[in-house]
Amino acid sequence: xxxxxxxxxxxxxxxxxxxxxxxxxxxxxxxxxxQTVQQMLNSMGAQTTYDALPEDVKKRVLxxxxxxxxxxEKAIESGIEKDPEYLDALEKLKRKLALDVWMKKQLDTITxxxxxxxxxYEEHKSAFMRPETVHARHILVKTEEEAKKIIDTLKKSPKQxxxxxxxxxxxxKSTGPSxxxxxxxxxxxxxxxxxxxxxAAFALEAGEFTKKPVKTQFGYHVIxxxxxxxxQTVPFAQVKERIKENLKMEKFKQKVQAIAKELRAKAKIKxxx
Numbered sequence: 001x002x003x004x005x006x007x008x009x010x011x012x013x014x015x016x017x018x019x020x021x022x023x024x025x026x027x028x029x030x031x032x033x034x035q036t037v038q039q040m041l042n043s044m045g046a047q048t049t050y051d052a053l054p055e056d057v058k059k060r061v062l063x064x065x066x067x068x069x070x071x072x073e074k075a076i077e078s079g080i081e082k083d084p085e086y087l088d089a090l091e092k093l094k095r096k097l098a099l100d101v102w103m104k105k106q107l108d109t110i111t112x113x114x115x116x117x118x119x120x121y122e123e124h125k126s127a128f129m130r131p132e133t134v135h136a137r138h139i140l141v142k143t144e145e146e147a148k149k150i151i152d153t154l155k156k157s158p159k160q161x162x163x164x165x166x167x168x169x170x171x172x173k174s175t176g177p178s179x180x181x182x183x184x185x186x187x188x189x190x191x192x193x194x195x196x197x198x199x200a201a202f203a204l205e206a207g208e209f210t211k212k213p214v215k216t217q218f219g220y221h222v223i224x225x226x227x228x229x230x231x232q233t234v235p236f237a238q239v240k241e242r243i244k245e246n247l248k249m250e251k252f253k254q255k256v257q258a259i260a261k262e263l264r265a266k267a268k269i270k271x272x273x
Contacts, residue, residue, distance in 0.1 A: 137183035141222075162207070
């Protein structure tokens, strides 16, 4: 009884020390906070916050937490903490927790300098290459004659009005799914499109369009290139932190393997065949 009274006082003191808005409910004098509910949402893989939930969902989530707290209290009151199965599970949990915390502390001791990261960048520079890309639009039609007529129309369009005219024709005549976007395909690499299409698109400069229809298994295309970017290496500054994190994990792996090897050498191990 004394233990329960002290626990109740502690819960009450905690509730008083928290902002009122953070305490969503109390169950037998124990507060349920936003932080507690958020932890449950996180454990369920939710990609949102409690505050962002609709009111009806907030109520359901809070009800779940309340029920869970009541069931936890019921389990403890039943004397489950003295059950051999509980004690065995607790021991296993303590050992796993000990290992997890110890591993984190080992990881925290490892540092990677900018110089080490730079060396790794230079040694694996090919891994940081961005391939050549084009940003293109296209008009897809069923016949070569239709494509030729569109090309003739584009040839008559003033250069400063070419993109606008291309978008207009794409919306009016293209049978492709990008028609509503004025034929916009976004940026892509050579490998992302079928070869005849890629060959034609990458042969153009920005602001140019194909003067002959491009035939693929989908039909006949007229292609306009908005932007062209050459292959380039990602600057070190953009990938430095990622490289440092990778090197840190590699050092950590080597350190743990070395410790495990040393422990194994000293341990008395008998493997039953």
